Amino acid sequence: MGLKTREEYIESLRKMKPEVYMFGERLTNIVDNPRLRAGIEATAATYELASVPECRDLIVTRSPLINEPVNRFTLPPSSIEDLVARVKVNRKLGNWVGTCHQRCTGLDCLSTLSIVTYDIDKKYGTGYNKRFLEFLKNVQKNDLAANAAVTDVKGDRSLGPKEQADPDMYLRVVERRSDGIVVRGAKAHQTGSLSSHEIIALPTRALRKGDEDYAVAFAVPQDAPGLVHVVGRSSLDSRELDGCDVGNTLYSKYCPTVIFNNVFVPWERVFMCGEVEFAVDMVVKFSSFHRQSHGGCKSGKIDCMIGAALTLMDYNGTSKAGHHKQKVIDMIHRAETLYGCCLAASYEGKKEPSGTYFIDTVLANASKIHEGKEMAEAIRLMVDVSGGFVADLPSDRDLEHPEIGPMLKKYLKGVDGVPVENRIKMFRLVEKMAMESADTISDIHGGGSPEAHRVTILRETDIESKKKAARRLAGIKV
Numbered sequence: 307m308g309l310k311t312r313e314e315y316i317e318s319l320r321k322m323k324p325e326v327y328m329f330g331e332r333l334t335n336i337v338d339n340p341r342l343r344a345g346i347e348a349t350a351a352t353y354e355l356a357s358v359p360e361c362r363d364l365i366v367t368r369s370p371l372i373n374e375p376v377n378r379f380t381l382p383p384s385s386i387e388d389l390v391a392r393v394k395v396n397r398k399l400g401n402w403v404g405t406c407h408q409r410c411t412g413l414d415c416l417s418t419l420s421i422v423t424y425d426i427d428k429k430y431g432t433g434y435n436k437r438f439l440e441f442l443k444n445v446q447k448n449d450l451a452a453n454a455a456v457t458d459v460k461g462d463r464s465l466g467p468k469e470q471a472d473p474d475m476y477l478r479v480v481e482r483r484s485d486g487i488v489v490r491g492a493k494a495h496q497t498g499s500l501s502s503h504e505i506i507a508l509p510t511r512a513l514r515k516g517d518e519d520y521a522v523a524f525a526v527p528q529d530a531p532g533l534v535h536v537v538g539r540s541s542l543d544s545r546e547l548d549g550c551d552v553g554n555t556l557y558s559k560y561c562p563t564v565i566f567n568n569v570f571v572p573w574e575r576v577f578m579c580g581e582v583e584f585a586v587d588m589v590v591k592f593s594s595f596h597r598q599s600h601g602g603c604k605s606g607k608i609d610c611m612i613g614a615a616l617t618l619m620d621y622n623g624t625s626k627a628g629h630h631k632q633k634v635i636d637m638i639h640r641a642e643t644l645y646g647c648c649l650a651a652s653y654e655g656k657k658e659p660s661g662t663y664f665i666d667t668v669l670a671n672a673s674k675i676h677e678g679k680e681m682a683e684a685i686r687l688m689v690d691v692s693g694g695f696v697a698d699l700p701s702d703r704d705l706e707h708p709e710i711g712p713m714l715k716k717y718l719k720g721v722d723g724v725p726v727e728n729r730i731k732m733f734r735l736v737e738k739m740a741m742e743s744a745d746t747i748s749d750i751h752g753g754g755s756p757e758a759h760r761v762t763i764l765r766e767t768d769i770e771s772k773k774k775a776a777r778r779l780a781g782i783k784v
């Protein structure tokens with residue numbers, strides 16, 4: 307009980323027995339699989355840094371719910387300071403792991419549920435909030451990591467859930483029992499589902515009357531019977547299995563498709579069941595929190611990219627080149643604009659009736675639109691500064707080859723005084739940060755596709771006050 311160390315976290319995952327498939331094979335040892343372990347290590351960083359003196363004050367705080375120190379990734383924000391801390395912690399971690407640490411989505415679900423379960427109870431006199439708080443106490447006391455099972459596979463995008471040819475295209479309740487519910491469906495792109503102890507499912511879209519079976523929110527352990535994790539392919543993933551040319555020698559990211567094959571959920575873990583009109587609140591709250599999380603984390607990743615570009619400038623002999631300095635400035639201002647937008651979303655946050663603080667949705671969504679475009683631009687700038695070996699560097703195995711290795715090391719050298727091995731390692735890191743599809747594609751689609759951000763911005767913006775300001779200046783009286 308209490309805050310877990312990195313080692314305790316990894317051992318706690320070892321005790322879980324999830325059903326997992328990868329490359330057509332069933333895996334039994336998840337924690338020691340090199341591909342999955344690199345992802346688990348990224349989440350382990352959220353535990354490790356909590357015990358490092360210079361990060362402890364940022365990551366560890368006191369929970370008013372259990373009155374004990376907790377990791378911030380288990381704490382729904384109860385002040386503006388908590389909202390701001392979310393961004394700062396994510397930037398620190400994004401910078402530390404250079405990829406996705408995978409623990410923010412769980413916090414975004416916990417924060418959402420702490421608001422919406424209260425609102426549902428207020429309208430219907432249900433007991434979801436009390437159940438949720440019991441669940442949250444357990445998460446906080448045991449320092450558990452959670453994953454967000456939000457994105458349904460969705461079948462035909464032009465059709466709603468109950469209009470699909472196959473009704474399981476959106477996760478749904480297939481049986482209601484006295485002790486709980488049985489759910490069926492599948493959630494796609496499940497970042498770090500096996501690095502988490504708990505899977506928290508929320509609806510993925512607004513729902514209407516008639517969609518009651520799809521209006522379901524709950525939590526299950528990642529090894530619940532019937533839950534099947536199929537690890538998705540990502541570019542560069544076989545290098546981790548191969549143990550060669552990995553680029554980021556410490557961390558990585560993976561995203562399984564998670565199938566809910568008639569999974570039983572006891573009532574005490576069900577946080578919404580049938581209240582269709584609250585599905586949209588779940589989606590807007592979750593996605594806005596998550597878009598804010600992204601901005602903190604991705605500005606931290608750009609920091610790593612800037613560090614890699616500057617180091618390669620030193621190694622290549624271009625550190626005095628004016629256009630490279632300009633490109634580094636262009637990377638820095640992109641990181642800071644992203645960070646600033648997420649901080650602003652926090653400072654403009656408001657208290658919800660449940661007591662949880664919610665961020666400013668327009669600013670959070672504006673930051674995500676910025677991320678989708680500007681991460682790509684920051685990657686382009688990093689690759690421009692670094693050079694073509696980002697694309698086609700010979701393998702470490704060739705460098706170790708007794709005959710061609712010495713020749714390669716002679717010809718791959720940059721400035722004198724820098725070991726050729728260091729230059730090669732930095733090229734590999736740039737390749738990983740630019741081309742790890744499980745991470746770079748999340749810049750665009752993670753937390754919803756760009757159009758979802760735009761729609762939210764339009765819906766949440768006070769359009770009328772803008773029109774009024776213009777009419778006043780033009781001397782138009784309504």
Ligand SMILES: Cc1cc2nc3c(=O)[nH]c(=O)nc-3n(C[C@H](O)[C@H](O)[C@H](O)COP(=O)(O)OP(=O)(O)OC[C@H]3O[C@@H](n4cnc5c(N)ncnc54)[C@H](O)[C@@H]3O)c2cc1C
Nearest residue numbers: 454455456457463495496497744747748751753754755757
């Ligand atoms: C790397 C990565 C990590 C992720 N991690 C998680 C996670 O941990 N948990 C989770 O729940 N989700 C996660 N996601 C999922 C993410 O939220 C979705 O990818 C996103 O919402 C888009 O859904 P989709 O992938 O099904 O694409 P689609 O919904 O098919 O979207 C593709 C395109 O079609 C458009 N489109 C879709 N439907 C319509 C329509 N009806 N009308 C008009 N245009 C439409 C979209 O705007 C978009 O341009 C992750 C995604 C990625 C890429």
